[in-house]
Amino acid sequence: MVELVLFIIFAVAAVFGAVTMIWARNPVYSAMGLMLTMFSIAVFYVSNGAHFIAAVQVIIYAGAVMTLFLFVIMLIGVDKAESRTENLPLQRPVALALMILFGAGVVIAGRSAWVTGITPAGTVPVNGSIEQIGDKLFNEWLLPFEVTALLLIIAAAGAIALAFFRDEEGQG
């Protein structure tokens, strides 16, 4: 009962946040909408017993990523509302086609068994799932994990290098 009420409240909040993110003219409201969606998703994780994932979701997405978004928005200038001119040709038809594709995907996914909420017996995490996640991540998936870390470092170093390079050339 409590779970259902929570689900309804936060499902509405998540959808509202997503719509706000797209619709708001002011980028700060867009960022807040996205934050609301991220937080609502964390609540879903909690109600499914995945406390660790929920905490990480809030720390990384709602905490760090969105705060940096806000930081950037404020640095670039908060008074300017987003420009309403469309620069991409065929933007609307492509968006419509993608929307239909996505809708079809949701319908197909909704009919298949793995989203019906039936959990196989014995897979429910008992003592939080931190140990299980750590075990999987650092034993079974160690190589992909380390490769991802390397990729992220390359991306960060590349971003810094690009920024400095453009400053030296005087084009930045």
Next chain:
Amino acid sequence: MTDLLEKLFTTPLWSGLIKAVVAFALLMLTALILVWFERRVVAFMQNRIGPNRAGPFGVLQTLADGLKLLFKEGIRPRKVEVGLYLAAPVAAMIPAFLIFMVIPIGAPVHIGEATVTLQGADLNVAVLFILAISSLAVYAVVLAGWSSGSKYPLLGGVRATAQMISYEAAMGLALVPVVVLASALVADGDAGLGAMSFATLVDLQSGSFRGPIPGWFVFWLLPSFLIFFTAAVAETNRAPFDLVEAESEIVGGYHTEYSGFRFAMFFLAEYINMFNVCAIAVTLFLGGWLGPGADLPYIGWLVPVFWFLVKTYALLFLLVWIRATLPRFRYDQLMSLGWKRLIPLSLVWLVLFAVVRAWQSFGAPWR
């Protein structure tokens, strides 16, 4: 009476409600005392007297100030973004209360058959929970700064983002050794305990370190404690890290355009956060509510609460002492302390500690 209490605390809904109300009342009381405490201590350190008129030793001064703020006109400047401007003070209060809900302030109390934990909820990811909630606390400051539509609050908001992100990393890294140590201790004992639950962490510190020295984590993890406490002072925007509201540079920072009770809410949230970080430091490093005398008749259940408060107020005194002593950092000093000192230091300490623990658990690498 006992029967009634027993019945109430075995019903999850009622016990939750009672705990929430008690926690709210306790935090309000704490904030009232803390404001007075800080003003008095700073006054004595500066060779002044401080508020001493309202009530005994001036302890009611904050209540008078709070009532004054409550009845003041709430001025709203014309250029504010109304929705976020009104939401920001509330957004400041919520994380402050949420963090307090996971801190155990005393030993579990037995009323008849019922066992009442003096803690809002014992999460098995409490350490991550406080990090998550404190990372949400920055929104209040940022949104207040942005929605005020004036430049000093905006500068305060931008500073707050940079500062909180920088010190959050150091704070999180300082807590990892605690979890490493706790999980090593848990591994020997009951497997059903979570190494991140605050109740478990307090229980794990009940042993002895060496001889009569209690087994508080601070003796194992002194560098972690120092890094955590420094980062926590920065997270609460207290001097010497109060660039967010530096009155000599940017008037009042994010709360420049706030008045009346909305200003009071920011003020309350700041003091509750001070109490929270000290309480977390006590719980994680200084043995929480552990202390002698918990087996006394009748008042035995109050003794742990007493020890918890004594330790927390000792740290709060330290916090006030730091504020009264150190001048404010410059912005670049703040950043270099966070990124070039605290984070590398905590990483080195974490690796060192993990290697030593692994050595103890698995033996030397060449064997």
